[in-house]
Amino acid sequence: MELLYSQTIRTPLGNMIAAANDKGICLFDFPYRKRIAQITARVTQNGDVPLVPGDHPYNLLLQAQIDEYFTGVRKVFDLPLRLVGTPFQQKVWEALLTIPYGTTRSYKAQSVYLNDEKAIRAVARANGENGLAILVPCHRVLGTNGSLTGYAGGLRNKEWLLEHERKHSGKTLQQSLFMSQL
Secondary structure, eight states, rough: OEEEEHHHEEEEEEEEEEEETTTTEEEOOOOSTTTTTHHHHHTTTTSSSSSSEEEHHHHHHHHHHHHHHHEEEEESOOOOBBBOOOOHHHHHHHHHHHEEEEEEEEEEEEEETOOOOOGGGHHHHHTOOOTTTTOOOOGGGOOOTTTTOTTTTOOHHHHHHHHHHHHHOOOOOOOOSSOOOO
């Protein structure tokens, strides 16, 4: 029987829940977010893949790399990610992976990048369903006017992550905003 091994990972933003199996890491998120139960149900495929407490080598690798990220040493993650969602959600999340460390993109630019400028709301909704916080960097997507719109981990954490990346990327605030208006 396939199992997902979960553990708590400590970060400067508070404890986060991680889950992985031999197929990859499929959950790394804030345990207090509104939709955590629905996201957990999706990654466990509604209970077909039980979530059990325990260590897994991928969770240990995640802990090491997230520690490096928070010290400013790591800018790109090299982790086996398992994106569990609809084909559209997976497409949106894969596009998020193309936003470089220390830069941002607007929801509109993200929609254009996905070849559907009118899909702004659907893209925003898919961003909100991302269960791999920080690793799949939905925090790098802003409102068209540069506002910190929506983040399941809280706007304070989104602002903290963006400032952390800006500081460690060596970019000015202007250079880090809206890398691509497409």
